[in-house]
Amino acid sequence: MKKSVLREREAGGIYTRYAKDPEADPNDYSMHIHDRCELYYFVDGIADYVIEGARYHLKKGDLLLMRPGEAHCARILEKGCYERFAINFPLDLFDAIDPERRLMKPFTQRELGEKNLYEAPDLMGLFRKACDVYEDDYARGIVLYSAILQIMTSLGDLQSQTSPGHPGKARSLPDRILEYVNDHLFEELSIPDLAGRFFLSPSQLGRIFRQTMGAAPWEYITAKRLIAARDLIRQGAGAADAALQCGFGDYSAFYRAYVKRYGVSPRSHRG
Numbered sequence: 635m636k637k638s639v640l641r642e643r644e645a646g647g648i649y650t651r652y653a654k655d656p657e658a659d660p661n662d663y664s665m666h667i668h669d670r671c672e673l674y675y676f677v678d679g680i681a682d683y684v685i686e687g688a689r690y691h692l693k694k695g696d697l698l699l700m701r702p703g704e705a706h707c708a709r710i711l712e713k714g715c716y717e718r719f720a721i722n723f724p725l726d727l728f729d730a731i732d733p734e735r736r737l738m739k740p741f742t743q744r745e746l747g748e749k750n751l752y753e754a755p756d757l758m759g760l761f762r763k764a765c766d767v768y769e770d771d772y773a774r775g776i777v778l779y780s781a782i783l784q785i786m787t788s789l790g791d792l793q794s795q796t797s798p799g800h801p802g803k804a805r806s807l808p809d810r811i812l813e814y815v816n817d818h819l820f821e822e823l824s825i826p827d828l829a830g831r832f833f834l835s836p837s838q839l840g841r842i843f844r845q846t847m848g849a850a851p852w853e854y855i856t857a858k859r860l861i862a863a864r865d866l867i868r869q870g871a872g873a874a875d876a877a878l879q880c881g882f883g884d885y886s887a888f889y890r891a892y893v894k895r896y897g898v899s900p901r902s903h904r905g
Contacts, residue, residue, distance in 0.1 A: 645778055647727075648723045651754060651812055653720075653903075654717040655715070657715075658679060660710040663705055663710060663848070665854065667861060668760060671723055672720060677694060680712040680714060681716060683698055683750075683848065684706065685746075685747045689709070695753060697754040697757060717759040725742075742818070752765070752789065752792045754792055811828070811839070815851075822883070825851055859882065860891060860892060863879075863901055866879060877900075886897070
């Protein structure tokens, strides 16, 4: 039986990952949310990718963009090989040379779950270069910075190829639920009230969330709130104020969830 291959590296706040699973199990992939930008490059497999409810069918050479706080997960359609690259980096990576963040427009100037997909077969070499193994961390940092810069500048030429999400199509029930949650993320939300708003039972709501995002409703809501709270704390806000602003009415519950997700107390992230 062939073994999975996994190479993960970090240099200068940039994380790279190359993974190849010869026998990918559909049950092994669940929703995740980052506080960084992600460039995901699909190499092989039979899979869809779900980003905030939008579902993209993948083919070799597809590039996906996920901005901070954009929930996403792979959907393996057939058990078999699944190969991909991923690069995660902060939104301010190029601020020194691009203070207006024009390079970041493909991440920032679009709605959640829309225009995530680019057809980019010519960019595989850059991802291989970025995710290769380097003994010298300093040299690796330079290679990573250069590779990401080239990828981002290439997106301007690919802009016309972006998948427009669901143009001209009525918003589905999962779309409308996710839109409502994100519009009211920091307000008082409960699963029974949310289910009732869409004429569902809590169990039906949970099933829709798991089918759409690979996570339970409260898991999705909590993860998004925690990312927003950590961002506020890093900007200097007090932990209690950040918790309250991001929809946590109970500080002790916020604290436990924060430590569980990040492994440290909220104060550890204060700037």
